[in-house]
């Protein structure tokens with residue numbers, strides 16, 4: 001396979017030999033994005049303007065918090081929360097200025113339409129923030145490009161087919177994603193071949209995981225005390241990866 005700047009992250013993901021190459025790619029993007037966020041980037045005006053506007057999700061606040069750059073995270077939180085409070089103050093004073101008197105609601109219905117109801121602007125503004133994340137957005141944009149690259153390789157380069165046949169399958173989310181994207185990206189004949197390859201890999205590797213977790217469970221029974229655990233020693237962690245698209249690791253904090 002000819003490597004270039006676009007294909008390297010995809011082939012690296014497969015080279016990790018994990019329970020899902022796409023989770024490996026995503027995980028690398030996630031770690032890099034957190035490092036980047038807590039590096040000098042938060043002092044750059046254009047980035048800070050964006051993080052002030054959209055903030056981060058619960059998971060990424062937590063991940064950044066465990067990285068111990070308390071000053072960096074505090075600075076981002078400070079300007080973000082300041083921006084939020086300014087908006088709440090603005091919308092609430094607009095509402096207070098224009099709100100109808102009790103009892104007058106029906107007669108003022110026309111002028112007091114939904115559109116200029118500042119009380120509704122507050123949840124609208126806050127819902128946008130609680131449902132968005134600067135880091136998730138950044139990762140997802142690049143991850144979409146990796147998926148395109150994967151299908152580009154699938155169409156152009158037969159060695160990716162061998163790589164897929166020899167991988168450990170995919171987590172259920174990314175196996176499902178491959179089928180959905182495959183239907184969009186590939187012509188019927190190409191898709192049928194793709195379907196046969198990835199489904200065989202997936203079914204065989206889920207069977208392998210089933211056998212590994214069976215042995216892991218059996219080891220709790222004294223009758224199995226002499227049976228070697230072998231690869232089943234981290235069967236639970238790898239089963240969780242297959243099921244929930246995350247690598248189980250110890251937390252830093």
Ligand SMILES: [Zn+2]
Nearest residue numbers: 020023171174
């Ligand atoms: Zn995955």
Ligand SMILES: [Zn+2]
Nearest residue numbers: 057060133136
């Ligand atoms: Zn996020």
